[in-house]
Amino acid sequence: DTEVTQTPKHLVMGMTNKKSLKCEQHMGHRAMYWYKQKAKKPPELMFVYSYEKLSINESVPSRFSPECPNSSLLNLHLHALQPEDSALYLCASSLSDSGPYEQYFGPGTRLTVT
Amino acid sequence: KQEVTQIPAALSVPEGENLVLNCSFTDSAIYNLQWFRQDPGKGLTSLLLIQSSQREQTSGRLNASLDKSSGRSTLYIAASQPGDSATYLCAVRWSGNQFYFGTGTSLTVIP
Numbered sequence: 001d002t003e004v005t006q007t008p009k010h011l012v013m014g015m016t017n018k019k020s021l022k023c024e025q026h027m028g029h030r031a032m033y034w035y036k037q038k039a040k041k042p043p044e045l046m047f048v049y050s051y052e053k054l055s056i057n058e059s060v061p062s063r064f065s066p067e068c069p070n071s072s073l074l075n076l077h078l079h080a081l082q083p084e085d086s087a088l089y090l091c092a093s094s095l096s097d098s099g100p101y102e103q104y105f106g107p108g109t110r111l112t113v114t
Numbered sequence: 115k116q117e118v119t120q121i122p123a124a125l126s127v128p129e130g131e132n133l134v135l136n137c138s139f140t141d142s143a144i145y146n147l148q149w150f151r152q153d154p155g156k157g158l159t160s161l162l163l164i165q166s167s168q169r170e171q172t173s174g175r176l177n178a179s180l181d182k183s184s185g186r187s188t189l190y191i192a193a194s195q196p197g198d199s200a201t202y203l204c205a206v207r208w209s210g211n212q213f214y215f216g217t218g219t220s221l222t223v224i225p
Contacts, residue, residue: 097211
């Protein structure tokens with residue numbers, strides 16, 4: 001099973017709301033990633049978790065808060081977002097974050113901030 | 115600075131034509147390079163992964179090559195079909211745990 005799942009598929013939230021995005025994989029991968037992608041742009045790395053520990057935070061604003069409760073699950077908690085945060089949020093995983101391993105992506109969550 | 119470039123940004127070809135997509139990178143000391151396909155509003159689908167020790171990888175009508183010394187990879191698509199229309203992204207991993215993405219090539223195959 002080479003699948004990464006993401007929920008929800010679509011999310012509309014106001015600037016004062018709190019919501020969470022969820023990502024799950026059951027491939028035994030120990031590295032998980034959050035990316036943000038704006039229209040017609042490549043994905044931009046936000047966070048990397050390695051063995052359930054945050055290893056990279058690409059200077060992401062604190063209104064985005066990642067969490068890795070276990071090796072299969074990755075959450076992204078959202079609070080007080082801005083309209084410019086509207087984008088496709090992609091989760092990915094790989095066997096390890098160090099080494100020549102393939103990345104597998106989920107289908108993404110389309111987020112609209114109103 | 116590690117950068118990945120894809121040219122052209124957009125490409126239109128008639129159905130049945132063979133085509134080549136290009137990916138250039140600034141530092142030859144890569145771990146691996148991965149080619150992805152992305153349909154509008156969807157996630158990324160992995161097409162091929164080439165390790166630094168490999169020269170090429172093949173899957174069906176797709177063939178990816180790697181020339182580290184010149185900092186280039188190409189994705190060859192044989193006998194293109196309208197269903198191949200999508201954006202193609204290459205991503206390079208150097209040391210460390212990040213993939214660096216190119217800006218993508220938007221491919222349209224005209225029936």
